[in-house]
Amino acid sequence: MAITVKIPTPLRRLTGGKDIVQIEGQSVREVIENLEAAHPGLKTKLCDDEGNVRRFINIYANQDDIRFLDKMETQLKHGDELSIIPAIAGGCFK
16 A cells, blocks of 8 residues: 655655655554654654654645644555645744
């Protein structure tokens, strides 16, 4: 069950420069575990010590924020797409 994972620029050094990787998994948690196995170091960038998605990381499953679905237990099927999007902060508007 291949899932397409879009990797943001700051994390591509961990995927050998790839912006898209194909990973097996039936849930977001399983995909992240398999991402870690294939590309060591990714999980610590995405998840906190309890295994939850870090506050400043957004993960979308087919355009839907997993925080409004079943979070890490969100179920996936073949051909689904996960987008990893780091939050952007700072600056001010005048």
